[in-house]
Ligand code: GTP
């Protein structure tokens with residue numbers, strides 16, 4: 001079994017889509033191991049999105065992710081990392097995310113794409129330490 005970090009970004013929380021995201025995670029058969037609604041500060045945002053430092057959208061992404069509460073969850077199950085990426089859909093909600101995915105069904109613009117999911121075992125390990133440092137292995 002595997003663990004991944006899932007975020008419902010400020011757009012999703014603001015639009016009342018937390019329940020929808022959790023519902024799809026549960027329907028897929030994945031389990032919630034931890035969950036927390038929190039305001040992201042600049043430092044956490046920079047660390048979380050460190051791989052995008054220097055890109056043209058970096059500043060805008062930090063502003064967005066710190067703009068309102070985020071639901072952070074540890075999601076667990078066989079192949080949880082890929083399974084949640086499938087539920088989320090591709091990064092661009094129109095060009096890449098399929099209908100039936102969260103982004104495909106609920107988002108229009110690449111920045112406001114509703115959810116985050118770790119993209120590899122290495123990312124998951126790094127992000128889980130960052131967001132849930134006290135979680136038991
Ligand atoms: P995350 O799960 O949030 O990491 O999304 P992802 O892995 O599908 O995409 P990626 O890590 O490449 O980009 C991180 C986030 O930056 C995306 O989810 C978008 O919110 C935002 N982003 C990516 N590309 C662009 C872009 O070209 N313009 C803007 N404004 N935002 C972008």
Ligand code: MG
Nearest residue numbers: 116117118119
């Ligand atoms: Mg990513």
